[in-house]
Amino acid sequence: MSQDHAPGTRQAILAAAIGLFAEKGYRAATVRELCARAGVNGSAVNYHFGGKEKLYGEILRLLLEGLLAGVRLPAPGDGASEPREEALRAFVADYCRMLYGGGRVAADLCRVFAREMVSPSPFLDALTAQCLRPATLALTDFLRPFLGPDPSAALVRDAAAFAIGTMSYFAYNNEAFRRIFPEHPGMEAAWEETAARAFAFIAGGLSRLAATVDAGEGRS
Numbered sequence: 001m002s003q004d005h006a007p008g009t010r011q012a013i014l015a016a017a018i019g020l021f022a023e024k025g026y027r028a029a030t031v032r033e034l035c036a037r038a039g040v041n042g043s044a045v046n047y048h049f050g051g052k053e054k055l056y057g058e059i060l061r062l063l064l065e066g067l068l069a070g071v072r073l074p075a076p077g078d079g080a081s082e083p084r085e086e087a088l089r090a091f092v093a094d095y096c097r098m099l100y101g102g103g104r105v106a107a108d109l110c111r112v113f114a115r116e117m118v119s120p121s122p123f124l125d126a127l128t129a130q131c132l133r134p135a136t137l138a139l140t141d142f143l144r145p146f147l148g149p150d151p152s153a154a155l156v157r158d159a160a161a162f163a164i165g166t167m168s169y170f171a172y173n174n175e176a177f178r179r180i181f182p183e184h185p186g187m188e189a190a191w192e193e194t195a196a197r198a199f200a201f202i203a204g205g206l207s208r209l210a211a212t213v214d215a216g217e218g219r220s
Helices: 009-028 030-038 046-050 051-071 079-098 104-119 124-147 153-180 186-215
Strands: none
Touching: 009 030, 009 046, 009 051, 009 104, 030 046, 046 051, 051 079, 051 104, 051 124, 079 104, 079 124, 079 153, 079 186, 104 153, 124 153, 124 186, 153 186
């Protein structure tokens, strides 16, 4: 059996590629360096993925599939006030577990995504249409009842962005954060505590935003 066909070759390429794309980005990473890291022949990337571009697209797909599969988001308006808050608590916990509880591979996938935001690849438009936009709109539908009887579309949109930003902060600012607070145990160890605090922060923020609707601001 050739090395290209050997068991584990595909996974070895994926693991090496996630780390390499996280470090260098899609454009700077080379197939030669990738194969050296994975310990495979130069033809293995083409054999298993059809080239560097399709390999990168597969990594982005895995990243977003992991997000969608690992995060529970109830239907809009599910339950009364207390069950809805518990649904929000579960969502925040799932989101933080997905970002921070998966070890080095999860951290590298976050770095790949962060690079995608700075320097988009040709895949971003399709992935946004297929995954990011539907998931974000589902979140806005779920959060709308937290914001009063008639919140504006802009208020609901921004509330979703504030919630995502709160949960994602450590994933995309970790290098600065750990230098500022070197005593922090690291997110893999602290994600559950972080999730609990993020929920309290988001729930409190939604309550304050709802008060602006009651006061006549942020109304449709």
